[in-house]
Amino acid sequence: MRMLSEFPYRFLLMARKSQRAANAKRDRKVPVEEPQRWVLPAFDPSDERVEVIEPDSTNRIIQRRVVVDGQLLDYAVTHVTLIGPDEWEQVGSIDCCHGDVHKHSGAGHKRGPTIRPIYTQADVQSSFNSSFDEIYDDYETFRGQQ
């Protein structure tokens, strides 16, 4: 009689124990290793291109790129503004050095947060357009406030 009454309780304990083990196994965190970030390989100085546009007479956008056999390896897009005769000051820039796309702001080149990580050279290439747009958006805002 006693054994019969204990049976459901024991069964319940065993079920709980096995459930806890399953939960522990599920919750055990397996550390995910981040893939290695993109590192710019050595390049010939002739592979570096710099294009300058002047959307208005007091602002310039400078686009610097490293291109090897038609493949974009590195870039920086910079907005500068005229502060004196032939004197330009940086307003903002976006580049992809150190394995991520990030922004710098102001003349002090203050680094902002990571916009996106760069794991491969294809990431460099695919992030260029959005980086250019972001600098140009900022330029248009800046122009509106000038």
Next chain:
Amino acid sequence: MTASRSGALTRDSATRRVMKTIARTFDHETLPLVLPDGSRPIVVALPNETISEVVSRVMSIGGRANVAVAFADRFQTFVMNNNASTSLKVIEITQDISVGYFLIRLEQNPGKSMRLKFRDVDADVPVVTVGMAYAA
């Protein structure tokens, strides 16, 4: 952002498209003018602007530039020097015209330099044009 309400390109949207295409196509011939410091100055123009407006922007960026004329589906580039140099084969333009018509005049006179000489404008276009479709 890419166009005005009428659907026509604005100079800002044209600048974005031209610069992104240049960045992706990596064509040396598109921007033949390279300054001694290695940079390539670019002036983006629309076909309905006057050529004198473009000359003033070329002066502002240093007197020499690769000019990219942006159409809806492509752009065409040529080199412009603010201080005209002498050339044997020169077609002179003595009045202000639209950039679009200026390109027509260039195409009508292959192999010949164009000299712009009117009011306070004195510039030349010594290099033939190069056309390029926008990158997708």
